[in-house]
Amino acid sequence: MIRPRTGDFLYSESEMQIMIEDIRIFNENGVEGFVFGVLTGEGRVDVARTKRLVEAGFPAQVCFHRAFDMTRDPMEAISDIMRIGGISRILTSGQGKSASQSLEILASLLKATRNSQDQSSSLTIMPGSGINPNTVGHVVNTLLPLGLSEIHLSGGSWMEGGMSFRREGMGMGVGGKGNWGIWRTGEGVVKEVKAQVEAMKME
16 A cells, blocks of 8 residues: 555645655565555546556556545546556445445446456456445345456454553544454454355356
8 A cells, every 4th residue: 555644645746756765665675566546636536646656666556546436426537547557456435335335336337447448458346345244245246247356355343452551531543442442354254255255156
């Protein structure tokens, strides 16, 4: 993940230089792929700046992350990304709170990659957000016929931390259990999602 700070995806030139330097260092150490997203103030994909990052990372794979979900129009955004070239995949919830709630847009994005003459063979849509054993079946059954080839999930949840002393009113800005809890990926959750997906692919 190439991201110089939390917050929005409108980056200054000095932040861009940090991102390019991070990519250079990772490239020197054999990293095979990068994840980033850059937007304009008007809510479009920043084509010029994204292209600079893609070129800096070449020949590594590039994923345009969920900054995509903050754009003003998903079809405009995917068109801009196709125009850039060199981007392998888009991680997106379909601009909704979860992938399972945004299947119509995800379907449109998959169709756009399939119909494009520019990157139909290389640009993939990777649905993410809210994918778990309860939702993966609906997502995959709906999108698999349209060319779905991968999904994204954390498989995680907050666990209660072990500290008995917890200073009142203090925290690290995470809020809720995040101040005193531990975020853990659940092995069982990942295995269950994997098993469901494999079973659906066999049908």
